[in-house]
Amino acid sequence: MTPEQLADVVRAAVSAAVARGTLAVEVPDDVVVERPRNPEHGDYATNVALRLAKAAGRPPREVAELLAAELRATGGISRVDVAGPGFLNITLAKAALGQIAVQAVTADAAYGRTDVLAGQRINLEFVSANPTGPVHIGSTRWAAVGDALGRLLSASGAEVTREYYFNDAGAQIDRFARSLQAAAKGRPVPEDGYAGAYIDDIAAQVVAAEPGLLERPDAEQLEIFRRRGVELMFAEIRGSLAEFGVVFDVYFSERTLHESGALEKAIARLREQGHVYESDGAVWLRTTDFGDDKDRVLVKSDGEPTYFAADCAYYLNKRERGFDKVVIMLGADHHGYIGRYKALVAAAGDDPDEHLEILIGQLVNLVRNGEPVRMSKRAGTVVILADLVEAVGADAARYALARASVDQQIDLDLDLWSRQSNDNPVFYVQYAHARISSLLRNAGDLGLTLGAATDVDVSLLAHPRESDLLRAIGEFPRVLSGAAELRAPHRVARYLEELAGTYHRFYDSCRVLPLGDEEATPLTTARLWLCAATAVVLRNGLAVLGVHAPERM
């Protein structure tokens, strides 16, 4: 019996008491059971009596006693105690608890998937680094977290499109093109330009691909440097992301918005809604009507549209493509944009709380030898995704970035990470999986298999360490759905560390395979199922984080 099933049983007990007339309350639809910290408090506990006491007009413990009587008459439950102020502590029958292992193994890759977000069409935008340089460390965090969140939302039943928006129009790209041109001609880096080996590299590639380029008219040169440069830079970005295990469904070019007339259309729509005005020769959106600090310019007095105008067009484009939830992940240095984004959604006539979700993540600080590393392009100390992967490997990098809450700044110690030791919890989790894989291989060598689900007696899993492990495995679906709803992939990582620890403790006190000349027993088979179930959860959980579950280490 999984905790979800038990929660249903508890709710049924409330209904039964109400039907019997012993309890006069409205049956709550959000009954939950939780895993008590203290093992003396049973397998699961619920506070439902405490919550119903006031409505029932009776002391919590009295309500608890009523419900305990109902629950004791239910199959699969071996014991119910009323404790403390009115908690119900429930102990499952061993067979019911053991069934969790069978369910996990049977469901295999589907174990943990739920439908809590079914029916939602979500557009998840993250990274979206402009193709003027390699993906830096900050964006790498969003690559790890965003990708994990995408997998998490999918696992919870949502229909997810991962999207990468890139700016290939406007002044920033012009500066990029001028920087390439300068590098190709051996001239110094232009004002506000980009510098670095990658600029020289790309410039050389563009010149090689376009013979006679430097003899052509200046405007023509710049156009070619722009187009070819963006192409090459973007290929590099996609390559490094792919190496990191992150692939997007859609790579969306800002330029296409300009070329399709989407900006004009968006401004026209906002104007129709009555929120656009002109002042000082510029076109403005009255975002202050919707809680923003100040109004925002859509078209500058020189006639050029702002980046924000493109944002408006882009948002409307996503809505036109049928997404009912637009999720954008941004760094903390962009948190000031929430106000204007929310306002634009409201100005377009949508509900800013329903249709737009902006996730803000704090910045990553780099530390080396205990000293903060100042990021400087000129000093060449900028750290990029590819460097990080080279230093610690994609698995450790992804795991470490995804295991912290996005609300927390990360101090990333390059020395610690490059040591690639067990300082990093990813090894602890991966080791548990490798250990189980090895054990199952050995079992196979002995001719031992799981056999049919109907032939295993999981009620034999009665050791405290076995019960701990079963309860931990039973948590997994709730961990995934909870992490998806809270947009908190780090919860999955923390859970896996706990599960790995629970497995190691089980392994230490419960021998699985027969020793020496001993024969395999029904307990051997039950324990193999338990091990296989643990492996399933470790695999599925690591898959959510985009981290490999090795068979050997």
Add this chain to the structure above:
RNA sequence: GCGCCCGUAGCUCAGUGGAUAGAGCAGGUGCCUUCUAAGCACUUGGUCGCAGGUUCGAUCCCUGCCGGGCGCGCCA
């Protein structure tokens, strides 16, 4: 000045109103002739920044203050 995030063990951090606040690392003591010791057991370590408030119950919610980070452009 205004806004967002953070403040929990020596360090890095979990903890969606519940019972005695946890993990990893670091420190100490043990455990490998049979399933992976990248492991396990025991142990050291806390005024959950401070002060009020709401609640049967607050690390969690509200208010104020202190400290740290990041923002506040007709830049992108």
